[in-house]
Amino acid sequence: MHVTDTAAEATGVRLFVDKQSPEAYRALTATAEAVRGVAAAAGLDRLLVELVNIRVSQLNACAYCLNLHTRAALRAGETTQRLGVLPAWRDTQLFTPRERAALALAEATTHPADGRTQESAYAEARAALSDDEISAVIWVAITINAFNRVSVMSKHPVRAAPVPPPASV
Numbered sequence: 001m002h003v004t005d006t007a008a009e010a011t012g013v014r015l016f017v018d019k020q021s022p023e024a025y026r027a028l029t030a031t032a033e034a035v036r037g038v039a040a041a042a043g044l045d046r047l048l049v050e051l052v053n054i055r056v057s058q059l060n061a062c063a064y065c066l067n068l069h070t071r072a073a074l075r076a077g078e079t080t081q082r083l084g085v086l087p088a089w090r091d092t093q094l095f096t097p098r099e100r101a102a103l104a105l106a107e108a109t110t111h112p113a114d115g116r117t118q119e120s121a122y123a124e125a126r127a128a129l130s131d132d133e134i135s136a137v138i139w140v141a142i143t144i145n146a147f148n149r150v151s152v153m154s155k156h157p158v159r160a161a162p163v164p165p166p167a168s169v
Helices: 007-011 022-042 046-059 063-075 080-091 097-110 115-128 131-154
Strands: none
Touching (some): 022 131, 046 080, 046 097, 046 131, 063 080, 063 131, 097 115, 097 131, 115 131
């Protein structure tokens, strides 16, 4: 048995692995920067990237990343309607064929053990996305999966957003 004397262990609070190993977290952040460049060069717009980030974060139940990327999507012009139905994107017509292909590919990247679903998603991506876009979507999904795991395992907190003052009449 390994014995430590950290305050976090004594209180049951999770260790923030990004703070404990900042050099590893800096490498992950650098990867994310490179992936943003790959996505932009492939022609993926910010909304599509955020949809992928949010959908993967939903699958991984990462509250911290859901909070972060939902706000980013709203700032980029995404609608609350589409965000609200994103978990059921297959059952709506609110998403374009390109977005649907990216979402399916992101889900298959998140759950790679399901070979049949992976093949189907890849075929759909081939029909709707270029090779550069396919690669970019996969890299976006891989990267957000990594950030999800950092936040989930660290139990990064989600703080309440400030409530705006009521509008004057």
